[in-house]
Amino acid sequence: MPELPEVETIKRELLPHVKGKVITGVEIMRPATVRGMAPEEFKGCLTGRQIINVERHGKYLVFDLDNGEYLAMHLKLSGSLWVKKSESEVPNYIKVVITLDDGEKIFFRDPRGFGRMWLVNDVCEITDKLGPEPLSPDFTPEVLAERLDSKGAPIKSVLIDQAVIAGIGNMYADEILYDAKINPTRPASSLSLAETERIYKAIKRILPQAIASKGASVQDYFRPSGEEGMAQFNFKVAHQRKATCNCGGPIERIVVRGRGTYYCPNCQK
DNA sequence: ACCACAACCTGGCCGC
């Protein structure tokens, strides 16, 4: 499912196809995917707009339009964006199609139907809800320590709180905590400075490594080309049902604040 | 301010 590395990969691979292109048509197969306005109004607002840039904010994908507005998307659990010339090249479950002036089409594919897109006047409407970008130079061990210090909730659920840090979801939180050798149930505020620094280093290692592997194709994530990512082959615990850790002990699955959580009880005491 | 939980959705898994 798309988290920061997957959305970042989509952004990078989509950009050369859409930058500077003009939207010539919008088809909406599933009206509920478009939020905030009626489908016809949404089509009217987008048609004729030039795409200036594509940004990622946390797990949100944002298209900068030439009239100063933004087309925002959230892929949620199963969304992906495919760039093809025609529908026949794309699997089913297409909810929205955006046609560009060079004949290419952006297909919003979303089997589960949780994904959303909407227009915003100011990108702050999205970024105001989000904590710092973990791959930004501004994100330092001190920033992380300060943001964890006041949270009594389990570190696992704090790491996936988008208001604390933007972009980390269920599977990368498990990988980060395994890398840092921290038990996912530990209260965030109970972590020592050394432990927080281990988490910091794990974030700065795991996320770029996953981006380098073009994201993790578990469930319904695909790249805009339709290809799969490879990051899941580096996973040590996430989604590793009935697997064995390098230490020889079993990877276990527990539920933390309602989220399935994989970890090694031996390595993450 | 904090936490818990339902709702959204459907493919895939589990148990019978």
Added chain:
DNA sequence: TGCGGCCAGGTTGTGG
């Protein structure tokens, strides 16, 4: 083998 039931997952909204 086939069928029904139910779970996962990010975010929002509601209620305690």
